[in-house]
Amino acid sequence: MSMKNKKELGQNWLKNRTILNEIARLAAEGDTEVGLCVEIGPGLGYLTSSLLRKFEKVIAVEYDSDLARKLPGSFPGTNLTVVNEDILKYDFSRINEPYVIVGNIPYYITSPIIRKVLTLTNKPRRVVLLVQKEVAERIVNDKETMLSLFVKDYAKVTADMVVPKEEFVPVPKVDSQVIVMESYERPLVDEKVFDLIKTGFKAPRKKLVHNLAGLRSREELERIMEECGILGDARPGDVGISEWGKLAERLV
Numbered sequence: 001m002s003m004k005n006k007k008e009l010g011q012n013w014l015k016n017r018t019i020l021n022e023i024a025r026l027a028a029e030g031d032t033e034v035g036l037c038v039e040i041g042p043g044l045g046y047l048t049s050s051l052l053r054k055f056e057k058v059i060a061v062e063y064d065s066d067l068a069r070k071l072p073g074s075f076p077g078t079n080l081t082v083v084n085e086d087i088l089k090y091d092f093s094r095i096n097e098p099y100v101i102v103g104n105i106p107y108y109i110t111s112p113i114i115r116k117v118l119t120l121t122n123k124p125r126r127v128v129l130l131v132q133k134e135v136a137e138r139i140v141n142d143k144e145t146m147l148s149l150f151v152k153d154y155a156k157v158t159a160d161m162v163v164p165k166e167e168f169v170p171v172p173k174v175d176s177q178v179i180v181m182e183s184y185e186r187p188l189v190d191e192k193v194f195d196l197i198k199t200g201f202k203a204p205r206k207k208l209v210h211n212l213a214g215l216r217s218r219e220e221l222e223r224i225m226e227e228c229g230i231l232g233d234a235r236p237g238d239v240g241i242s243e244w245g246k247l248a249e250r251l252v
Contacts, residue, residue, distance in 0.1 A: 154181075163176040
């Protein structure tokens with residue numbers, strides 16, 4: 001299948017069959033109960049082809065109506081369902097069997113997609129996403145961000161293979177990397193903790209004690225932070241999700 005990409009949709013096609021097969025393997029790894037894969041943005045169907053070899057059924061959710069219309073013709077005789085819809089509007093509650101989510105997703109919509117798939121009531125067994133390498137690093141590194149704390153609150157996350165930019169057509173500006181997320185039964189901390197995290201990150205480069213200044217006196221804040229295992233000169237990015245939880249118990 002050949003079709004011009006649409007820049008506004010962030011379309012970059014990964015065509016390396018070895019890498020595509022590895023992504024499909026990661027999605028299916030160690031879980032024989034799962035026969036369904038929901039693919040985000042199948043595009044020209046390169047990854048879809050690998051997924052159909054690993055899963056009994058694939059639901060491909062494609063926003064581009066031209067691609068959605070043409071994709072089924074590439075896979076006659078397979079159990080592929082193509083849905084022409086925005087993944088952020090797709091109703092996962094209609095799925096009534098174990099499933100995984102896989103996708104090569106564009107940068108501009110990475111955070112909204114991650115937030116949606118991790119907060120689904122009908123949780124997937126596993127989420128395997130190909131994202132910009134810089135985003136993957138921000139999520140898995142110890143230097144926290146609002147996004148990394150959100151992900152680590154909802155799921156065990158690991159970074160897998162790096163995919164060089166030269167493997168894509170057209171070639172993007174940066175490399176990509178695969179992340180694998182496996183949701184916890186419930187989030188590690190209460191939702192109110194993120195109200196505190198938002199306050200703590202209002203000036204990410206400043207010391208946390210300055211950002212939280214309106215909540216307690218400096219002396220009291222420093223004492224509480226120490227009791228929660230947080231250094232007095234810590235920046236917001238130095239604090240892990242469990243420490244934020246302890247801090248919220250004392251401050252919120």
